[in-house]
Structures are given as structure tokens and as C-alpha cells.
Amino acid sequence: MKSESKSYHHGDLRQALIGATEQILTERGLEGFSMREAARRAGVSPAAPAHHFGDARGLLTAVATGGFLDLQQALRAANAEGGDDRVARIRAQARAYIRFGVAHPARFDLMWRCEALNRADPAYLSASVGAFSLLHEAITGVGVLAEQLCDAAKPGIDVRAVAAWSLVHGFTTLARQGNFDPEMPGLMDGVLATLTV
Amino acid sequence: MKSESKSYHHGDLRQALIGATEQILTERGLEGFSMREAARRAGVSPAAPAHHFGDARGLLTAVATGGFLDLQQALRAANAEGGDDRVARIRAQARAYIRFGVAHPARFDLMWRCEALNRADPAYLSASVGAFSLLHEAITGVGVLAEQLCDAAKPGIDVRAVAAWSLVHGFTTLARQGNFDPEMPGLMDGVLATLTV
DNA sequence: ATTTCATTTTAACAGTGTTAAGATTTAACT
DNA sequence: AGTTAAATCTTAACACTGTTAAAATGAAAT
Incomplete structure (x- = not known):
């Protein structure tokens, strides 16, 4: 609910990662995409996305x-x-x-x-x-x-x-x-x- | 000319790398391709291809x-x-x-x-x-x-x-x-x- | 025979995906 | 409320990648 708190839990990481990925895609294309970069933009550790999407393929599939x-x-x-x-x-x-x-x-x-x-x-x-x-x-x-x-x-x-x-x-x-x-x-x-x- | 000698110089590395790349592409697709793997199949060090193709993009463009x-x-x-x-x-x-x-x-x-x-x-x-x-x-x-x-x-x-x-x-x-x-x-x-x- | 040049190697750097283990927060249940 | 369980995220590590600079080697030219 709280959107600006810097809590340990992100709140809506799944959607944030999808948004970050779309941003990366329009900026740099698919070759410029990386899971770590998406995590970085979402303000989260490199391993966090795995929990929501399994692997990079999962995130891209969602997009x-x-x-x-x-x-x-x-x-x-x-x-x-x-x-x-x-x-x-x-x-x-x-x-x-x-x-x-x-x-x-x-x-x-x-x-x-x-x-x-x-x-x-x-x-x-x-x-x-x-x-x-x-x-x-x-x-x-x-x-x-x-x-x-x-x-x-x-x-x-x-x-x-x-x-x-x-x-x-x-x-x-x-x-x-x-x-x-x-x-x-x-x-x-x-x-x-x-x-x- | 000599095709089987294990000399320091490969002899026809350029063509060998193109062949290796085509092989990789049919086996694993583009996502399975890597410059190092191509070099490996050509029996050569990871940095050798750079001399002939500049970078990975150059090799793929040739293919x-x-x-x-x-x-x-x-x-x-x-x-x-x-x-x-x-x-x-x-x-x-x-x-x-x-x-x-x-x-x-x-x-x-x-x-x-x-x-x-x-x-x-x-x-x-x-x-x-x-x-x-x-x-x-x-x-x-x-x-x-x-x-x-x-x-x-x-x-x-x-x-x-x-x-x-x-x-x-x-x-x-x-x-x-x-x-x-x-x-x-x-x-x-x-x-x-x-x-x- | 010596020099020059093309070719390849070694070594290193920064960046990647993924995994296993632990830390932290939320939710559920009594 | 207090305790337990589950979900979420971090830290740390591994093996891999492309690329580069420096050194080593071979072939060609003089």
C-alpha cells in the first residue's frame, strides 16, 4: 500500500521489473537488456527477479x-x-x-x-x-x-x-x-x- | 596449404571460424553462439578471432x-x-x-x-x-x-x-x-x- | 641473416545469469 | 497477543561471456 517507503520488501517488484525491462528495450533494444540492469533500475539486488520470474526468459516472456x-x-x-x-x-x-x-x-x-x-x-x-x-x-x-x-x-x-x-x-x-x-x-x-x- | 599441421598459425582461421559459427547456429541457434565457443571449435584461443573480424558482430556479419x-x-x-x-x-x-x-x-x-x-x-x-x-x-x-x-x-x-x-x-x-x-x-x-x- | 609484419597466445578486466544460503518482512494461526 | 510459517529480498559465490593490452611465435621480405 505504502508506495514510497524504503522497506525491505519492494511492494510491487513484479510490475516494476516489467516496466524497467520495457524501458531498457526502448532505450537499448534487446541486446542491451540484462536481468541485472532491470534489477538495478528497480532498485533491487541482482538475484531478486528470480523469485518472480524464474529466469531472464520468464521476465522477457511476461513483457x-x-x-x-x-x-x-x-x-x-x-x-x-x-x-x-x-x-x-x-x-x-x-x-x-x-x-x-x-x-x-x-x-x-x-x-x-x-x-x-x-x-x-x-x-x-x-x-x-x-x-x-x-x-x-x-x-x-x-x-x-x-x-x-x-x-x-x-x-x-x-x-x-x-x-x-x-x-x-x-x-x-x-x-x-x-x-x-x-x-x-x-x-x-x-x-x-x-x-x- | 598444409591442412593438418598443428602449427602456431592456423592457415585459414577466418574460414574455420565462419564454419564453426554456422555449425553452432544450426546446433544451438543464435542464443547459443559465443565468440569463445567458435574459437574453441576452431582450436584457437579466445582472442584470436578479433584479429580477423574485429568483434563478434563482425563474425556474425560475415556469416x-x-x-x-x-x-x-x-x-x-x-x-x-x-x-x-x-x-x-x-x-x-x-x-x-x-x-x-x-x-x-x-x-x-x-x-x-x-x-x-x-x-x-x-x-x-x-x-x-x-x-x-x-x-x-x-x-x-x-x-x-x-x-x-x-x-x-x-x-x-x-x-x-x-x-x-x-x-x-x-x-x-x-x-x-x-x-x-x-x-x-x-x-x-x-x-x-x-x-x- | 635480419628485419618486418601478420598472426596467435597469455593474462586480465568488467560484466553477465544463476544458485545456495542467510536475513528480513509480512501473513497466518492459535 | 505471541508464535510459526511463508514470502520476499540480500549477500556471496561460480562459471561464463566479450574485449583489450602485452608478449610470443611464425612466415615473408629484404
């Missing part, structure tokens, strides 16, 4: 999970923006996805840096599948459950959804890496016009 | 450059396979790109892990731009020079090429990360059918 939840929110806002027009909804989602990735490069990067994450983490799994499910639903009219995605060879995944996801994700990734400027006049809309929906 | 050259080769083979049919060439390139990424996941990953690389390296730059240029040429009939790409806001980049590249790259990336099975019947062809060329 990535938050990223997917934010992405979900952006996609939902796009849905609202698109209104009743199905194609408008899809286009709005695509723009939201791209802009999310370009606006939060380090965190977006982390979200797909699966070797640095614990993909078996239930929260991460549900958050990431939930995001894809929104895209899938916009295109096919029906969402996707985690089981369908994890079992990678099963039908239930719509080809159009995979194509749209690939296009949008690829554009975001390549732009994020500096291969072209996503806001170059006409480019994004031109690419999205390729979405055969 | 990524090799990856882009191999990718170029795969794309050229696809061109040959496609023969005179322009659309067939594009489709073949796309399949080659995807299969290259899925077949060499760790190296493909590294090729786009730009924060771990030295993107200013001329060899890397020319190799990576060369690969994109093949795709661009297949679609627009004309290649791209490095200057056009680096200066990210310039025209000369065809919207169709960016769209195609995004689709193929996104599909490869997402598949590589286990989001779906790229060889699932009908999926790859279905997605590539989206390529409006």
Missing part, C-alpha cells in the same frame, strides 16, 4: 505477453474504426498492426523472438493466439483456438488469413528493419491493396 | 553475408526453373525463398537480426541488396541498386515488389517460428496464389 495484449487492443480499436464494412475492418487492422510494430520496434521484435521466450507459458500463448484470432475472425468470420494453432498441421486455419497475416507481418518486419520507409506516400496503401479479401 | 549469397543462388536457380514464364519464375523464387528460410532457420534468422550485425559492412550490404534485387527484377523487370534501398524514402522501389517481398518474407518468418506448418497441403500454393503479379 512479450503484455505486448500481445496491447496489440489485441489496437486490433480491436481498428475493428471499431472499420465499423460495419468488413473490408474496412481488415484494412484498419492491417494498418494498426503495422503501426504498432513500427512504433514499438524493440517490443515488437521481442514478441517474435521466440528463442528468447518461453512459448509454453499459458499467458503468452493465449495472448499471442488471441491477437491472431482477431485477424482470423475479421477475414473468415470465425476465431481460432490455441489448440488449433499449436497443432500446426491441422486445418481450421484459413489460407486467406495466413496470406493476410504473412503480408502484414512481413511488411512490418521488413520496414522495422529499415529496408524501406513504411510511411512513404502510397506504399502502405498500395501494399494493402494487394490483400485479396 | 549472414554468406547466407545472402546462398539465397541469391537459390533465387537464380528458381529463375532457371521458371524458364520463360514470368509468373512461373516469380512463384519459383517465392518457393525457393520460403524453403531456404525453413531449411536454414538459424542462419535465416541471423540474416535479419540486424542489431547483431554490422549493416554498414559493404559485403553484407551488397549481398543483401543483391538478393532483393533478384526478386525486384523478376517482378518489375529491373533490378535495384544499393543506394536506392539505403535511401529509404526514394522511389524506384516498386509497390508490387514490396508487397510480394512482404508476403513471402512474412510467410517464411511466421512458419519458421512455428506458427503453422509451411508444407501443410495447399497452404503455400494457396498463399502464393495471392501474389497479384
Whole structure:
């Protein structure tokens, strides 16, 4: 409850570490991240984080999970923006996805840096599948459950959804890496016009 | 010349380190890589690589450059396979790109892990731009020079090429990360059918 | 044969993740 | 209330990392 006391116990170390990590990611990127640095910024000893997240992978996974939840929110806002027009909804989602990735490069990067994450983490799994499910639903009219995605060879995944996801994700990734400027006049809309929906 | 002598000088340390790194990448991925481990596998002291590559970034950049050259080769083979049919060439390139990424996941990953690389390296730059240029040429009939790409806001980049590249790259990336099975019947062809060329 | 230069080693430094043991605070129970 | 149990954090240590400076060695050039 007391937020400014310098007690032995931090009070909300878990959240503080997540915040510190996000700060580090935007400042220095993933390569500049270290567990010790996060602990340092939270004003706590190097070994403290282990109690809340197990290891570095656990902390990063928590941050990535938050990223997917934010992405979900952006996609939902796009849905609202698109209104009743199905194609408008899809286009709005695509723009939201791209802009999310370009606006939060380090965190977006982390979200797909699966070797640095614990993909078996239930929260991460549900958050990431939930995001894809929104895209899938916009295109096919029906969402996707985690089981369908994890079992990678099963039908239930719509080809159009995979194509749209690939296009949008690829554009975001390549732009994020500096291969072209996503806001170059006409480019994004031109690419999205390729979405055969 | 002498390949088996245990002389003080290695003889071809540069190439040996690149080979060791590729081996490590396929075995353990990028997170399992370390300069010291590469040196160890090459049978040399921890500090030896610095002389050839400067730092770890230099060594990884050399490996990524090799990856882009191999990718170029795969794309050229696809061109040959496609023969005179322009659309067939594009489709073949796309399949080659995807299969290259899925077949060499760790190296493909590294090729786009730009924060771990030295993107200013001329060899890397020319190799990576060369690969994109093949795709661009297949679609627009004309290649791209490095200057056009680096200066990210310039025209000369065809919207169709960016769209195609995004689709193929996104599909490869997402598949590589286990989001779906790229060889699932009908999926790859279905997605590539989206390529409006 | 001597010198010069490229290559590699040794030794050291600061920084990392992780673990085991102990210290401290909060919560739970009688 | 007083005692015990659990959660939280610290201290200390280990093995590892990238990088650097200085010395040692080999090969090439003069």
C-alpha cells in the first residue's frame, strides 16, 4: 500500500521489473537488456527477479505477453474504426498492426523472438493466439483456438488469413528493419491493396 | 596449404571460424553462439578471432553475408526453373525463398537480426541488396541498386515488389517460428496464389 | 641473416545469469 | 497477543561471456 517507503520488501517488484525491462528495450533494444540492469533500475539486488520470474526468459516472456495484449487492443480499436464494412475492418487492422510494430520496434521484435521466450507459458500463448484470432475472425468470420494453432498441421486455419497475416507481418518486419520507409506516400496503401479479401 | 599441421598459425582461421559459427547456429541457434565457443571449435584461443573480424558482430556479419549469397543462388536457380514464364519464375523464387528460410532457420534468422550485425559492412550490404534485387527484377523487370534501398524514402522501389517481398518474407518468418506448418497441403500454393503479379 | 609484419597466445578486466544460503518482512494461526 | 510459517529480498559465490593490452611465435621480405 505504502508506495514510497524504503522497506525491505519492494511492494510491487513484479510490475516494476516489467516496466524497467520495457524501458531498457526502448532505450537499448534487446541486446542491451540484462536481468541485472532491470534489477538495478528497480532498485533491487541482482538475484531478486528470480523469485518472480524464474529466469531472464520468464521476465522477457511476461513483457512479450503484455505486448500481445496491447496489440489485441489496437486490433480491436481498428475493428471499431472499420465499423460495419468488413473490408474496412481488415484494412484498419492491417494498418494498426503495422503501426504498432513500427512504433514499438524493440517490443515488437521481442514478441517474435521466440528463442528468447518461453512459448509454453499459458499467458503468452493465449495472448499471442488471441491477437491472431482477431485477424482470423475479421477475414473468415470465425476465431481460432490455441489448440488449433499449436497443432500446426491441422486445418481450421484459413489460407486467406495466413496470406493476410504473412503480408502484414512481413511488411512490418521488413520496414522495422529499415529496408524501406513504411510511411512513404502510397506504399502502405498500395501494399494493402494487394490483400485479396 | 598444409591442412593438418598443428602449427602456431592456423592457415585459414577466418574460414574455420565462419564454419564453426554456422555449425553452432544450426546446433544451438543464435542464443547459443559465443565468440569463445567458435574459437574453441576452431582450436584457437579466445582472442584470436578479433584479429580477423574485429568483434563478434563482425563474425556474425560475415556469416549472414554468406547466407545472402546462398539465397541469391537459390533465387537464380528458381529463375532457371521458371524458364520463360514470368509468373512461373516469380512463384519459383517465392518457393525457393520460403524453403531456404525453413531449411536454414538459424542462419535465416541471423540474416535479419540486424542489431547483431554490422549493416554498414559493404559485403553484407551488397549481398543483401543483391538478393532483393533478384526478386525486384523478376517482378518489375529491373533490378535495384544499393543506394536506392539505403535511401529509404526514394522511389524506384516498386509497390508490387514490396508487397510480394512482404508476403513471402512474412510467410517464411511466421512458419519458421512455428506458427503453422509451411508444407501443410495447399497452404503455400494457396498463399502464393495471392501474389497479384 | 635480419628485419618486418601478420598472426596467435597469455593474462586480465568488467560484466553477465544463476544458485545456495542467510536475513528480513509480512501473513497466518492459535 | 505471541508464535510459526511463508514470502520476499540480500549477500556471496561460480562459471561464463566479450574485449583489450602485452608478449610470443611464425612466415615473408629484404
